[in-house]
Amino acid sequence: MTAPTREPANPRFHKEIVSFTRRGGRLTERQQDAWDDLASTYVLDIPRHTSSTSVDPEFQLDLTETFGREASTIMEIGSGRGEALVHAAHENPDINFLGLEVYIPGVAQALVTMRHLGVTNIRFAIVDAAAALATMLPAASLDELRIWFPDPWHKKRHHKRRLITDDFVPLAARVVKPNGVWRLATDWQEYADQMHEVLLSATGFEYSGVWDERFDDRPITRFEGKGIAAGREIRDLSARRINP
Template sequence: MSQFKSEEEAAKSGVYIRKIQSFVKREGRLTQGQARAIEQYWPTMGLEHKAGSLTFSEVFGRSAPVVLEIGFGMGKSLVEMAAKEPEKDFIGIEVHRPGVGACLNEAAEQSVTNLRLFEHDAAEILADCVADNSLARVQLFFPDPWHKTRHHKRRIVQSEFVQKLRAKLEIGGVFHMATDWENYAEHMLEVMSEAEGFKNQSETNDYVPRPEQRPLTKFEQRGHRLGHGVWDLMFERIS
């Protein structure tokens, strides 16, 4: 792209520039239960990127604080949080279709109604579907650490992404991150400490104890038994 000043200029010349996405697409085989859950519950719990900007009060049929989680995996923790905080509405974004099916199935089993899902890239959902100043909390738990140095640029927590996310949080809203890779935790802390408009909620200006709202996963419990650390970071939007 060096000969072009922008993607638009490249496009006019007939050259397509591949955009960096917030994920690596992982296709997996759907179980019968996951496929059945998608067929049965997507019409009521699924959200589509093509629908464009959403009004959350219309989506959920009420006005309530909205929590958005990027990359919910198989969704068990997200469903648990939605069940424990019925006064809030939750939106999950995931590109792994079996995870979407599993989450829908879990939500149905738990009779959770304050949850909606996207199966799409998070960066595009934030840009096209989420209004500015509309989120009470954004959650990013155990994202791909891209642990090789040459891949660090692929990490989702980067200055540009953080500022785009900041616009979507309401004043007082919180960006909550968690990782089990110490190097990524240090990277997150560095990026967030330099980010305009945010304040660290840590009393020691680094990490916070795991808040009760974030469930302790089986993976994390196993890590604790093996002596592995987990780092939580919570930064509040102040401007």
């Protein structure tokens, strides 16, 4: 599979607000090698709609076929360079892990680490999470949804680009199984407060209303490390899907 090229700066593709700006960036030699060897196995070939991060709305992923087995499935949105995802997959070989990421060098770096550790229970979808949650994933298909350090979009005029808003709740509720868990973490207090407000009124989820302990199974990712180095507090939150 060839690495998709950078999104053209075409306003047609930006009719809807998205939570990311597409960064290209060259792959290092090691990333390119890993991509050439492993992408056809671990990066899903997704039928597109209007852009290279969209999904054909008719397409639905068959998780059993995708992973070649029936197992619990945990999905991480914005897996970045795969630090948390590859670690979790390595620690939990009986669980299927799905990573959604639009940053191709990040996915390639995750493939490098997967190869190094011999991890095989991850698949990546290079796709806008909003589209994936709306149509690509079967309803009630995830045991857990993780979103670690989503882009905080600090400036007030950019807040509309944040992933975690009230509009995201029905998307999460569609894909998380009854009793499944939705986990979040951020180093940006004002975004943590927004997440808290979103979870407090999240239809279909049960939320304790207090910050969680730091999630044990997450290594310190690059973004978490930057937050800590800057003296920011890390906030973990979670909510449980109730039986509809």
